[in-house]
Amino acid sequence: MARKPAAKPSPPKQPAPKPAPPKSAVADEKRTFEPKYNWMNKTRQWGVRVKPGKAGLKLGDLNVGIYGETPTQWADQSRNPRGAVPRRGMPPVGYSIRDKAGLWADCAADLYEEAIQRRWAPATDVPWDTIEPLPDDVEHAVCQVCTELLGYANVDIETITGWQHQMSYGYHEVKQFLATASFDAARHYECFRKRALANGGGLGLEGPGMVNRMILESRGGWTEAVVYLLLMRGAFTMTLYKYLGRHAHNDAERFIYEHALADKARHVTYALDHLKYAMAHADDVLQVVRTLIAIGEGGLTRDLRDPVLAEALAVIFAGGVAKAAGRGMAVYGDMMRDYVATYLGYCRWLGVPRDPARLPPPLNEYADSTDTGA
Amino acid sequence: MSEAANGAERELDLGWMDRTGPLETRAEPGKYGLTIADISIGDYGEAPEASDNLTGRPRGAAARPASYRIGAYPVRSKNDIWLDNASFLYEEALQRQWSSATDVPWHTIEPLPDDVEQAECQLATFLTEVEFVAGDVPARWVSLTTPDFYEPRQVLLAQVMDESRHMDVFRKRALANGGGLMQATGATSGFVGSIDLSRDFTEMSSRLHVSGEGSVLTLFRMGELMAQNEAEKVIYRLCAQDEARHVAFGVMHLRYMSETAPERREEIHCYLDEAEGGLIGAANPVGQLTPTSESMAIILGGGKDHFDDGMNKIIAIRRRQLQEYRKRVISAGFGERFENGRSRVAQMIEEAA
Ligand SMILES: [Fe+2]
Ligand SMILES: [Fe+2]
Numbered sequence: 180m181a182r183k184p185a186a187k188p189s190p191p192k193q194p195a196p197k198p199a200p201p202k203s204a205v206a207d208e209k210r211t212f213e214p215k216y217n218w219m220n221k222t223r224q225w226g227v228r229v230k231p232g233k234a235g236l237k238l239g240d241l242n243v244g245i246y247g248e249t250p251t252q253w254a255d256q257s258r259n260p261r262g263a264v265p266r267r268g269m270p271p272v273g274y275s276i277r278d279k280a281g282l283w284a285d286c287a288a289d290l291y292e293e294a295i296q297r298r299w300a301p302a303t304d305v306p307w308d309t310i311e312p313l314p315d316d317v318e319h320a321v322c323q324v325c326t327e328l329l330g331y332a333n334v335d336i337e338t339i340t341g342w343q344h345q346m347s348y349g350y351h352e353v354k355q356f357l358a359t360a361s362f363d364a365a366r367h368y369e370c371f372r373k374r375a376l377a378n379g380g381g382l383g384l385e386g387p388g389m390v391n392r393m394i395l396e397s398r399g400g401w402t403e404a405v406v407y408l409l410l411m412r413g414a415f416t417m418t419l420y421k422y423l424g425r426h427a428h429n430d431a432e433r434f435i436y437e438h439a440l441a442d443k444a445r446h447v448t449y450a451l452d453h454l455k456y457a458m459a460h461a462d463d464v465l466q467v468v469r470t471l472i473a474i475g476e477g478g479l480t481r482d483l484r485d486p487v488l489a490e491a492l493a494v495i496f497a498g499g500v501a502k503a504a505g506r507g508m509a510v511y512g513d514m515m516r517d518y519v520a521t522y523l524g525y526c527r528w529l530g531v532p533r534d535p536a537r538l539p540p541p542l543n544e545y546a547d548s549t550d551t552g553a
Numbered sequence: 554m555s556e557a558a559n560g561a562e563r564e565l566d567l568g569w570m571d572r573t574g575p576l577e578t579r580a581e582p583g584k585y586g587l588t589i590a591d592i593s594i595g596d597y598g599e600a601p602e603a604s605d606n607l608t609g610r611p612r613g614a615a616a617r618p619a620s621y622r623i624g625a626y627p628v629r630s631k632n633d634i635w636l637d638n639a640s641f642l643y644e645e646a647l648q649r650q651w652s653s654a655t656d657v658p659w660h661t662i663e664p665l666p667d668d669v670e671q672a673e674c675q676l677a678t679f680l681t682e683v684e685f686v687a688g689d690v691p692a693r694w695v696s697l698t699t700p701d702f703y704e705p706r707q708v709l710l711a712q713v714m715d716e717s718r719h720m721d722v723f724r725k726r727a728l729a730n731g732g733g734l735m736q737a738t739g740a741t742s743g744f745v746g747s748i749d750l751s752r753d754f755t756e757m758s759s760r761l762h763v764s765g766e767g768s769v770l771t772l773f774r775m776g777e778l779m780a781q782n783e784a785e786k787v788i789y790r791l792c793a794q795d796e797a798r799h800v801a802f803g804v805m806h807l808r809y810m811s812e813t814a815p816e817r818r819e820e821i822h823c824y825l826d827e828a829e830g831g832l833i834g835a836a837n838p839v840g841q842l843t844p845t846s847e848s849m850a851i852i853l854g855g856g857k858d859h860f861d862d863g864m865n866k867i868i869a870i871r872r873r874q875l876q877e878y879r880k881r882v883i884s885a886g887f888g889e890r891f892e893n894g895r896s897r898v899a900q901m902i903e904e905a906a
Contacts, residue, residue: 214860218844219671221736227728235654238721241728259737260681260724269739272749292654295718300647302586319570329611333700336710337609337624341696343713344689351685351720358688358717361695365710366647368703369589372611373580376592382574385610385617392623487569504565 221264234296238352239288251279251460253349261349274347280461282346282401284452287356290445294359299438301370309430310378317428320494323383324423325375327488330386331416332371334394335364335446338408342401356449363442370435387485393478402457402464406471409450411479414525417443418518419492422510426495454529469531480539515545574613589640589704604629604701612701626699632813634694634754636805639704642798646711651791653722661783662730668857669781670732672848677727678735679838679845681720686741687761687799688716690748694757708802715795722788729784738845740836755810755817756824762803764828767881768837770796771874778866779852804885811886822890825882829898832878839867839874872905 224245232240241247246262256271276282284290313321339361346354375382390412397403417440424436458465483489492514493507494500519535519542526533535546580592592598597613606612606629608620628634636642665673691709698706727734741749748765751757772779773796776789811818833840838849846867853870854863879891879898890896 214842214847214850214857216847216857218675218736218847219668222674222733225733226731227733228731229725229728231654231659235652236657236659236725236729237654238725241724243728246728246734257737257739258682258686258741259739260678260734263678263682263734264736266737266739269742272742291717291721292652295650295652295654298647298650300586300644300650302582302588302644302647305587307582307587316570319573322573323569326611326614329614330609333609333611336706337696340692340710340713344693348685351724354685354688355717355721358692358713361692362710362714365707369643369707373587373589373592376578376580376594376597377587379577379579380573381576381578381597382611382614384569384572384615385608385620387617387619388608388621388623391609392621395623486566490565490567491569493565500565500567 223262223264234292237288237292238355239292242288249279249283249350253277253279253347255347255349258348261351275345276342276401277347278461279350280402280457280464282350282353282453283456283460284353284356284449285456286448286452287352290449291352291356291359294356294363294442294445297438297441299366301366301373301435304438305370305373305434306430307373307377310374310432311429312379313428314499316494316500317498318378318380319383320491321378321428321432322375322380323487323491324419324495325371326383327386327491328371328416328419329368329375329382330388330391331412332364332367334391334412335408336361336368338394338397338404339364341395342404346401360446360449363446367439367442370439374432374435383491384487386488387482389478389481390475393475399467402454402468403471405450405453406468407475407478409446410454410525411472411475411522413443413447413450414522415479415518417447418514418521421517422492422514423495426510451525451528458530465530468529472526472531472533476539476542480542483541512545515541516547519545520547572615574615585644588644589707590644593640593704600631600635600702600704602631604631604699606699606701609700612703624699626697628694628698628702628754631702632810632817634698634702634705634806635813636705636708636802636809638801638805639708642802642805643704643707643711646708646715646795646798649794650714651718653718653725653788656791657722657725657784657787659725659729659784662785663782664731665781666856668851669855670730671735672851673730673781673785674727674732675735675844675848676838676852677723679738679740679848680723681727681734682737683741683836684716684719684723686748687766688713688720690751690757690761691716694754698754705802705806708798712799712802715799719792719795722792726785726788736844738835738843755806755821758803758806759821759824760828762799763807763881763885764825764832764878765836766796766799766803767878768832768874770800771877772838772870775870775873778870779849781852800881804881807882807885807887818887821887822895825887825890826895829878829896829901832875832898833871833901837871837874839870868905872902875902875905 229240256274257269259265339357343357394407397407420436420440427433489511493503493511496510497503497507523533538546575596580594583591607622607624609624692713695706695709748761773789773793776786780786835843838845850860850863850867851857853866854860875898
């Protein structure tokens, strides 16, 4: 309260304090309050004048002087903004991710701004009126694929939001980038549901869920979730979007897949950058990632042995059931080879190369045997 | 190489074609495009009162009996989180996203007298500090909520995005004009009854959306009084737009709760009692005197020399905060607390006269 603390005894003539009449509290505040100004000049670095550049005033531009110092450990458990003078003695908020190696990626600030610049609104940006009735089998397949993609977006949402609040305030760039990533996932959740319900179909059968389970069960830290969610599943989802975009039936679908692909590419970029950082800066992460991806490949192959997604994609790629087994599956094979090549390339870049011959089936069937993995 | 990898023909099962949700659904875009409200048709529009969806499947999709129960969602009763206008709030959020990098006219910021710049930086430090409690906490609740209630989840995801932008726009402001960050206040620390620690969604929402963000909304709407330049005016205006949605979420959810779960009304009143206790506390920049409200007085008055003018404006804003809070609680269906003597808000308003 604004009233002065009763540190000094009252002067003798003043009557004993009595309950304040209704209007007095604020009147007192106005009359008697002497500002302390004891917060003034409390700063760790003054005189900072960051100027906007060609792309405006970007989050990364603020990283000057002490404001750009991101220590390898963040002990402060409050929401003290990085570079501010902390307030001591406050009960901790309780962040569990306090090592920079547990979440950092240098590109996070740029990806954050890029996500904002490239935002889109499914309701109004997708040209829904270009959707025309499709043959029943094709519409069915589109709806089935949308149902699976909804499941993927759901796991994106649940996983990212489950970790985000555990991340220390000192690494705000990553928290902020992840806010764009879970918002992207919300948009994907929305637009695949909209597509499924817009053209005489409906939702299909829920996905098999092994990879979903693996992602949601990654308790070993955010880095583990990144391996499963953003690297393995992320690269797979990107490949799906790419092939679905090529086989889109109308401008609405083309728009959706192109934009979802651009969003997903940011998530995968963060993943690669983070994993590289974590491996370089924390003991044993490289080995752990090597183990995780071997486990992850096992989970992935269990989902891939389920025929539903492959068949629905084949129907789309072939333009109907009639040629799905032949032409459709051939394109599906191309898509899987594309995915495996991309995935092996990522592993190589990260310094955890995979031997294509030792991938579990059916993944090994899609690997280029000349891709030595070295 | 297997047949599949060769692209050779293989028998297709196609059994999935018979295992679907309701078919022949044809949602039509309306005046605002194809919105979530537009796809809430037939069975797909029906959110269950209690969700038994433990596999995370999209609402309305056909279930696989073999699916893993990977979604042990604590929030799976509809009235725990539901509100009637989620679609509107979510679609509005998408339409009104903005960029703190390019939509704020940063070049309009000119050097200010040292006391005013220090006050601006103190306020910006406080806002940078507290904005993301409204990101951290809703994010956590999203991860705990069944996708059968995806509509409110979408709104909360948009909120996390909004708060991320708020956190960054005030950091940008602090570092754009020859100042810097100052001292944090610790206003969002883990006290019992704080937004972080709530163990019930409605408890959290009453505190975060209704009382906390409600106060912030009133403040941001006074941005014309606070702003020293066009950039700050734009910041407050855009943030107020976002906050209005967050507050609306809380009010509409409380209303739904009050109508559908009368057995919880007394409990909600207890949360509101607590919230009212903190309405003019240290976490409110126009609350009772703290470094942040001292800085507000300098900003509103136009310098240390006009501190008293600033204080008068603070008290006017505080009164308005309280009045708007009362209106929101009445609108949410809990207005009897202002009639039956339970709430002290009327007295607080009078004191701020
Ligand atoms: Fe905010
Ligand atoms: Fe907010």
